[in-house]
Amino acid sequence: MDLLIRNARLADRASDDLMDIGVGNGRIVAIARGLVADAQVYDAEERLVCPGLVESHIHLDKSRIIDRCAPQERATLSPVKGVTPLKASMTVEDVYKRAAQTLEQCIVHGTTRVRTQVEVDPGIGMRGFEAVQALIADYKWAVDIEMCVFPQEGLTNYPGTDELLVEGLKRGAKLIGGAPRYDTDAAAHIERIFALAREFDVDIDMHLDVGHTPDAMNVHLVRELTEKYRRGGR
Secondary structure (H helix, E strand, O other): OOEEEEEEEEOOOOOOOOEEEEEEOOEEEEEEOOOOOOOEEEEOOOOEEOOOEEEEEEOHHHOOOHHHOOOOOOOOOHHHHHHHHHHHHOOHHHHHHHHHHHHHHHHHOOEEEEEEEEEOEOOOEOHHHHHHHHHHHHOOOOOEEEEEEEOOOOOOOOOOHHHHHHHHHHOOOOEEEEOHHHOOOHHHHHHHHHHHHHHHOOEEEEOOOOOOOOOOOOHHHHHHHHHHOOOOOO
8 A cells, every 4th residue: 555544434334433545556455444554644534535526517628718708698599609709719728728727626626537528610620629638638647538529509500510520539539519409400410420429439428408398409319319320328
């Protein structure tokens, strides 16, 4: 053991007894009271020790830009349209700096796994992708980051976006996202996302949160395509 955590409260214990946790080579190797080891000691002071938290949906590339955005109406499309003109001025360095600040806040609050959406389209190109790809490498010591390339402003209606999605998948994106509500042809948008997911063998993170009925949210079509493309569980 190279690290000994003393006086830890564990969430999965029936009793409220404090335990010691022995860590070796980055893995827990022992949990018991009164562990002895020639190791660095950290006193948890009766605080809770539990598995890392998971942030399942975040947009690191767009974090911390509220000061750049004009006030928007409380309508679904307004915030998206409000960000569109800002993309041209977003550099790799700008995205990295903002995203790193947000990521560090996640880490200090116990998050060890993050899935982030990253927009790729002609408005921002691959700059957001490149910034987040650098973050993945720089913060791998603390957090596992899954990157989902994502056509926020549509796919069939925004020429050049398809090619950028393909580039992102070729360069290592682990998932592909969909936003059919923002496309002029939602059905074609969804089917293309499924086709790309099958071609590159990645999971899908489809945004179906806009609408008031299953049909309006394309739920039935997604179910049908899940069966057609054999993407169950993915």
